[in-house]
Amino acid sequence: MRRVKYNVDARITHNPAWGKTDAAGRPSHHLAHHSMDVAAVLEGLLRHPVISARAAAAAGIYLKPEAVAWLSAFAFLHDIGKLSPRFQAKVWPDGIAGGTASHLSEGLIWADRLLDGQPLLDGAAGPLVAPLVAGGMEKAWFGALLAHHGRPMAFDSFVYPPNPRDVFRDVPGYDWRAEDRRMGAALRQWFPEIAIDLAVLRSHRLVHLFAGLLALADWIGSDDGAFPQRRDFDPDYGASARARAAAALVAIGLSNPAWPGTAPSFRDLTGHPVPRGVQQTIADIPLEARLVIIEAETGSGKTEAALAHFARLRSEGRVDALYFAVPTRAAAGQLHRRIQEAMARIGGPEAVLAVPGMLRAGLAEGRKLPGFRVLWDDDRVHWAAEHPTRFLAAPVAVGTIDQALLAGLQVKHAPLRAAALSRSLLVIDEVHASDAYMNAVARPLVAGHTALGGHTLLMSATLGAGQRAAWLGQPAPSQRAASGLPYPAIWHDAAPADPLRPDPVGYAKSVHPRLVGTMDAEAAAHKAVAAAEKGARVLVLRNTVEAAVATWRAATRARADLCLSVLGQPALHHARFAAEDRRKLDAAVEQALGRAGVTTGIVVLGTQTLEQSLDIDADFLITDLCPMDVLLQRIGRLHRHADRTRPAGFEAAVASIMVPECGLAALADGPRFENGLGAWQTAGGYAGIYLDLRGLELTRRCIADRPVWQIPEDNRTLVEAATHPDALASVEAALDWDEYGHRIDAKSLAEGRAGGLLSLDRGAPFPTAFPGADEAVQTRLGARGPSFALPTGTVGPFGTPISVIAPPAHWCVGLTGEEPVNVTQGETGIRLTIGDNEFLYDRSGLSRARAPRRPLG
Structure with missing residues (x-):
């Protein structure tokens, strides 16, 4: 074996175990110190009044100080695998024969040796391990301990090297056993009184909570700004770590965040009397x-x-x-x-x-x-x-x-x-x-x-x-x-069957929904521009980006000066923009339709990105047909403020709702898809945006049958008329849509099951693994494409430097997000070349300029 070349501390006969390195990759912080930094942060978190209450709820019993000390002392072992020579060798100039290893896998090996009865930590681990073994929870707790980098570690997932002597081997210049004893002495000194009930250790919820708090503590305790690094072991470091942990928790807002001494009044909090x-x-x-x-x-x-x-x-x-x-x-x-x-x-x-x-x-x-x-x-x-x-x-x-x-x-x-x-x-x-x-x-x-x-x-x-x-x-x-x-x-949930009944003091309005028998972009643009020319602030919401862009192009050809603008040039709002440009678009929309927005005619075009949780107010709404609950949200942007003066001809709240010329029945036969309505066939079944034609047809009937909606008085009736299972079953039978309805219900059931299977159940045992890739587990169902880092200095169509672009997943087949992006600046936008793909990014957003050629067969 090659000899290891590094400096040896003059006061000890071997090189000390390091837990952290400096910016140059040199050992700078003793392993015991870093272990205590993280343990002290965890201890501080468990003493936080609210987190303490959550831990007690998880455990089913108040955690006594000795139990908090036990959990903190156990957290001290989170990086114990770094004792291994195969980890320490990562900074040795000549490395180590057989190569280096992860401290997580080495930690599992160390824990296995400890549980096998080997005298590690100079006996200090006894009070930690004994209750785990007695409760049969040692694998669960050690698995959670070694999950602090974010993923579970199965206790039996490590593989011993072919030669058992290679496991925590003896090497010249580094005595891992001496460092192990030093860790034990530190553990005993810094946590003199630890004890925990077996019933507490058997709580799955506490294991989950401990794993999360430990990962958080590791993140905080690894900040060398909050925890100055010290290479030489300090027996008194425990007190220093606790003081620094307390200061760090305050500095980042996890402890004692700013809050008034007395409960703030509604007026003080909201500005309303x-x-x-x-x-x-x-x-x-x-x-x-x-x-x-x-x-x-x-x-x-x-x-x-x-x-x-x-x-x-x-x-x-x-x-x-x-x-x-x-x-x-x-x-x-x-x-x-x-x-x-x-x-x-x-x-x-x-x-x-x-x-x-x-x-x-x-x-x-x-x-x-x-x-x-x-x-x-x-x-x-x-x-x-x-x-x-x-x-x-x-x-x-x-x-x-x-x-x-x-x-x-x-x-x-x-x-x-x-x-x-x-x-x-x-x-x-x-x-x-x-x-x-x-x-x-x-x-x-x-x-x-x-x-x-x-x-x-x-x-x-x-x-x-x-x-x-x-x-x-x-x-x-x-x-x-x-x-x-x-x-x-x-x-x-304290009285789930008996709701409280607030006074309906919000703004009541009469809304006049009007069906328009086309979803044509030119028709939508013409209607919007004509209203804006009369002084109306017009909001146009299309179900797809493609329809929104087509409508925007038609509107700008007719009257670009009446369209939403950024830096004096027309713009529209949807999801296919870089984050930096989205901020400019968000500000422009608010300036146009916000409470203090413009008072002249304007056309704001967008997609679902504008339909929810925004305080914007339009004089006239043009929208595609959509489910009733979504439609009511869109209508919430129409005549939102009672105190606004409306231009002549728009005193009444009118919503033009575009529907397919062919009606909805034809969409169920294919299935077919038109601007977000219905579905298209895929290998796995159906796909689309608003797939359930039953709810869409019920919404269309409500519009046709009720020329005036009293909002909010009619909200409950409208929603139930278009979304309740009884209503869906009724229209399904009336239109002979049984097969279509069964397919949609099956898809919904499958999606619900998929979500349930991927959920993390904190009442169940802590998992030993997560699904392979995070990209396969999503918060919203539907493929999500990779993000690509843009070259430094890339300037978007609104004059702002942009850093990342994220094309839709179906444009990125075969791409990982690691590919380089070649950027060519043009007069109206930029061309992005990624592998065999070409994209154009301009004021209309990201579009596909060229798709790669796929081999046949």
Whole structure:
């Protein structure tokens, strides 16, 4: 074997075990020190009042100080595999014969030796291991211990080298046994009193929570800015680590985040003088209620009600954080500003925008630097905002539903996300928008969250009785009974059968839906431009990007000066834009249709990205046919504010709803697909956007049969008429759509099962593995394409540097996201060449310029 060449500490006879290296890759922090850094952070987290309550709920019993010490001492062993010479050799100039190894696999080998009775840690491991063995939980706990990099480790997954002597072998210059004894002495000194009940160790929920808290602690404890590195072992390091851990938790907002000493008033929190309707009634919810559902009309103040609920729970010590989940990035951006303003009014914590690629915390903007660093324009550190995995650790965050759902799926760092989320009031807006797959993920997530004592608030203007009953664990009422239920209403699990009845004080309006027998882009553009020429602010929502782009091109040919603009040039809003450009588009839409928007005629064109959770107000709405609950959301952007003066001819709220000329029956025969309606056949069954023609036909009939809708008075009746299972069965029989209906129901059932199979059940034993690739486990069903890093200096069509582009998955067959991107700048946009693919990115968004040639056969 080649001799190892490195410096030997003059005070000891062997090289000390390192746990961290510096920027140059040199050992800089003793393994015992790093182990204690992480253990001290975990200890601090378990002493956090809210997390302590969650741990007690998981364990089924209050965790005594000795139990907290046991869990922290066990966390001290998380990197024990780094003792191995095969790991230590990673910094040795000549390496080691046979190659190096991961500290996780070496940790499993070390644990196996310990459990086999070998005298490791100089006997200090006895109080840790004995109760595990007695409870038969040693593999589960060691598996969770070694899952701190985000993925479970099966205890029997390691493979011994061919020569057993190669396992933790003796090598010149490094005595792993001496370092093991040193770790044992440190463990005994820094955790002198540890004890835990067998019943606690048998709790699956506690194993899951421990795994998540440990991963979070490892992330925090690995920050060399918070934990200055020291190579030489210090017997007194335990006290230093605890002091640094306490300071680190405060610095990143996980401990003692800003909050007023007395509960903030509604006026202080929201800027409104008094609460009304749902804002007032939310105060009557018992503090013991874990799941609350608000059903109220768009514009009725549900956001302020959610803030009031959070402020009450936060001031009572029931929660310590808020995660506000919305369906789209555009909605998250707008809502973030509102939540940040509320927090600023009361002196609360800054709000993080939890959208990947959009580095925003409070009023600060961030810029990525090499080495995973972020430069903030206020020269502060905004830890939780710097990486998506840390979003849920923020005291207040606003983002898409996807970030929350990742805590409930079998994906990397799901336990960390769930543990961080456990402190929060989880608010899910527009909950009706979730499909069968998302619901199958979201419901177990919420169940696990509430089982730990967490709080969840669901909000919707259009939640059907079937969905509400499923959330509350009730049988679904008949259509007739459901239609007669009060609206607005607030439901909660402390009394699930008896909703609270807020006063309907929101803005009531008469809406005039009008069917238009075409989905032609030119026709939609002509109607929109004609209205804008009369001074109307027009919102056009198409079901597909292709239809939106075609309509936008027709509108710009007719009157480009009347179209939404960015930097003086026409633009439209959909999902196929880079994140940096989406921010410009979001701002332009708000400037056009926001409360303080323009007062002249304008056409704003977009897709589903504009239909939910946005405070925008149009004088006239043109929309494709869509399911009733979605249509009511779109109508929520029409005449949203009662105090706005409407131009002549648009005093009434009119919505033009485009439907296929051939009707919907023809779409069920193929199946066929027209601008988002119906389905197309795939190898796995059906695919599409709004597949269920039964609900679409019921929606079309409601439009044809009811020339005037009273909103919100008719909301309940309309939703049940178009979404209730009884109504779906009736139209299916009337149109002889039995086969089509069976296929759609089977698809929905399969999607729900798929979501259930991929969910992370925290009441079950901690898993030994996750599915192979995170890309295969998604928050929204449907293929998701890879993201491609663009060359530095790439400038998008709006004059802003852009960093990443993400084409749709079906454009990326055979691509991984690792391929280089060649960028050619043109007069109107840029051409992107990725392998044999060519894409054009201009003001209409990303489009496909050339598809690769595929071999035949």
